[in-house]
Amino acid sequence: MNMNKAIAWTLRIGIVLGLILIVIGEFMTEGNPFLYYGVLILITSPMFAVVTAFIGLILEKDWKWAAVAGVVVAIVVSGAFLAMM
Numbered sequence: 001m002n003m004n005k006a007i008a009w010t011l012r013i014g015i016v017l018g019l020i021l022i023v024i025g026e027f028m029t030e031g032n033p034f035l036y037y038g039v040l041i042l043i044t045s046p047m048f049a050v051v052t053a054f055i056g057l058i059l060e061k062d063w064k065w066a067a068v069a070g071v072v073v074a075i076v077v078s079g080a081f082l083a084m085m
């Protein structure tokens with residue numbers, strides 16, 4: 001599969017899944033967890049796209065851009081961990 005198509009599918013799945021959870025949470029009386037998880041999925045979808053690009057670049061043996069994507073993943077993950085402290 002083309003790497004661009006894989007990234008596009010990753011983003012589409014994240015958007016659709018996040019929106020489905022938000023809509024379910026909106027119609028439930030105690031739907032706050034659905035709303036939170038839907039928003040969380042929408043926020044993390046671009047990160048999953050970067051991870052998909054990282055894996056695709058490694059499979060294509062494009063080491064320079066794989067290193068760039070790896071640095072981006074490391075920065076975002078370390079920022080998320082620091083924010084949780």
